[in-house]
Amino acid sequence: MNFALFVVFCLWTVTRARPPNILLIVADDLGFGDLGFRGAEIKTPTIDELATKGVILEQHYVQPVCTPTRSSLMTGRYPIHNGMQHYVILLNEPHGVPLDETFLPQRLKQCGYETHAIGKWHLGFYKREYTPCYRGFDTFFGYYQGSEDYFTHYSGMNITGWGLDLRRDRRLPNSTVESNLIWNADHVYSAQLFTNEFERVLSAYDGTRPFFMYLALQSVHAPQEVPQHYVDPYKHISDLNRRRYAGMVAALDETVLNVTATLKKSGVWNDTLVVFTSDNGGPIAGCSDSIGARNCPLRGGKHSLWEGGIRSNAFVYGAGLDVVGYRNWGLMHVTDWFPTLLHVASEGRDDGGAELELDGVNQWEMISQNGSSNRREILHNIDPLLTEKILCGVHHGNHSALRVGDYKLLVGDPGPPDSGCQGNSSWHPTSVSHYLFNIKEDPNEEIELSTKEPEMLTAMLSRMQYYASTAVPPGNKPRDVHANPQYHNGTWVPWDD
CATH class of the missing domain: 3.30.1120.10 (Arylsulfatase, C-terminal domain)
Incomplete structure (x- = not known):
């Protein structure tokens, strides 16, 4: 090699910063108007600070319910293109995101990332191949279903049976996946469990590779459950549902506080890009899962295609942002995170790959430099x-x-x-x-x-x-009685292997 070129190469290697760690936080069923920076009476100081000192995405859109949004996030594709467009995956439904879909963590691993998921899955588990550690995650701690009790971690209903749904999965060096149900977490609120797991993962992090952490929180999905000390500051709210919901949002904000404190304590805060979004709008009065949420001033809520159901609170904070402290009004969809984060992780070398036929587009310039959106329709x-x-x-x-x-x-x-x-x-x-x-x-x-x-x-x-x-046809399937936890030691596990 020419000596001059060799010197340039070495200097480039030494000075070149590696891509940032990525923390992707997804809140569940959060109302559009229910954060402090939106004018809510609920106090969310940590989220407010990150949002206002980062980049607030004012026209960030998701799907109207849980599963389609999470599918779009993980695949970068519209639900109509992989059969995930109809409602959510039900408790005992033998259904999941098709196995020929490439998930975001699979591509991030190709960029050298270690990948971890904590919290809610809701993308299929009737066969083990649909579970997180078979879809690109090195570890998973959380629950497979769409909702459960915050304290007992049991999920179900009378027609499906009730069962424990809390586990720790990890991919072993020989590529097999070890899955262990967690039986000793009764009476521990899920936000605390997930915070503890986040701390555990960070304590074992050796810093040799960047990490992708998918923190899919249970908060603030039904049922209305939260320790009383979060509710007490809102005694002035007369509506009991709204009061409890306010406590749940406060617990959400404290979770974000604890997670960011862990990143700072671990010395990786300045090297981490934080992305926050909700999966859909808050469920409104008249729906069976109403929890006292508000999507003001938008019309409608969860389940609907009105703005209140699909326009989500979203912001970005941290490493790699050239311009901060502003609100960007560019059009963005949840599918865009796949190519955008892959662009960040690959340092601009990969925007998702044409072979994946993504519906998402790379929005990093819009986000990081207050640029224009790369899409005009959703x-x-x-x-x-x-x-x-x-x-x-x-x-x-x-x-x-x-x-x-x-x-x-x-x-x-x-x-x-x-x-x-x-x-x-x-x-x-x-x-x-x-x-x-x-x-x-x-x-x-x-x-x-x-x-x-x-x-x-x-x-x-x-x-x-x-x-x-x-569009391809919806992939939903009839309920399968063999999923009932009574056949599986009182637990929800892959039942069709």
């Missing part, structure tokens, strides 16, 4: 199977929404519209098959435009039809 979803029972009053039929530029089209019944904080709008949903809004001018969806802008309506309907032509 398919919010196309679900042909929704029923009244599932959606808290939604009628049978299609359930679809599309954003193009400033405009949003809703087809079919978009879900329950009221979130308990609407203004004096005289417009309310009718029985027509579609609605059109200009979200930039009307973010609360109060001015319906389909009769006023017929050409835009026609163009949006045509674009929706294009997406429908690319």
